[in-house]
Structure formats: C-alpha cells, structure tokens
Amino acid sequence: MKPIIIAAGGLVTNEKNELLMIFRRGKWDLPKGKLDEGESIEACALREVREETGLQQLDLLNEVGITYHEYFDKFTNADVIKRTHWYAMKTVTDQNLTxxxxxxxxxxxxxxxxxxxxxxxNSYKNIVEIIDKYLNSSSR
Structure with a gap:
C-alpha cells in the first residue's frame, strides 16, 4: 500500500467573488501543501495559502471536500497518495500577491x-473536481 501524505489548501474568494488561482509547473492550480507535524488541518490550509500567495488577511469558512491524487515524492523516493482537505476562505484584494x-x-x-x-x-483533474464542487455548492 502506498503511503498517504496529508495536505490542505484553500479556495479563496475576494469581495468580487473571484477565485484565487496559481500557475505552477505549467498548470493552473490552487494553493495547498503538506501538513506539518502537530498542526491542525485548518491551520495547515491557512499557512499554505499565506506562504504560497502572500495573502495575510484570510477568513477560514467551511470545508469544501477532500481530493486524492498519486505522484512520485522525491523526498521519500516513492509513489505516494496525497489526501488534500480543501477549505473555502474569504479575503480582500487590497493585499499584495507574492x-x-x-x-x-x-x-x-x-x-x-x-x-x-x-x-x-489546463489544470489537474482533482482541481477541476474540487472547484466544480465549490462553485456548485450552496455553501458559497
């Protein structure tokens, strides 16, 4: 069985209801990253969005869903499964994006x-799925 890596990320919208997207390694994506030891999933989601985008003012809302994808992890030198917990977040656009x-x-x-x-x-299947779920949910 492949090891599971736990991660979290954000579907961040602004006051115009626009969604924050990042372009990384030739594809459109959402900010996310691996859970640190002792960290809560919610704290991980906020930290990763802050680190990857420079946004500091973020309001964590509800969990949108969980995605899974497989990849080769260069740190463990093995194929792994990443389980990503996605959260809706709100922010304001008068912050620098870095x-x-x-x-x-x-x-x-x-x-x-x-x-x-x-x-x-030009994105990943799991990103398409979680954005579709988010955009079509009544919890927005």
Missing part, C-alpha cells in the same frame, strides 16, 4: 467564472 517562487509558483490571479473555466482546461 508568488512563492521556491514552490515554482509563477503567477497568481483573481479569476472570474469565465477565467476559471478557461484556466481549468
């Missing part, structure tokens, strides 16, 4: 519905 370049983030954008759809044509 891509975390050491995580290969090249660009951060606020995307409206049309731009989200365009970006999802």
């Amino acid at each position: 891509p975390q370049t050491e995580e290969d983030i090249e660009q951060i954008v606020w995307a409206d519905r049309k731009q989200i759809a365009d970006h999802l044509t």
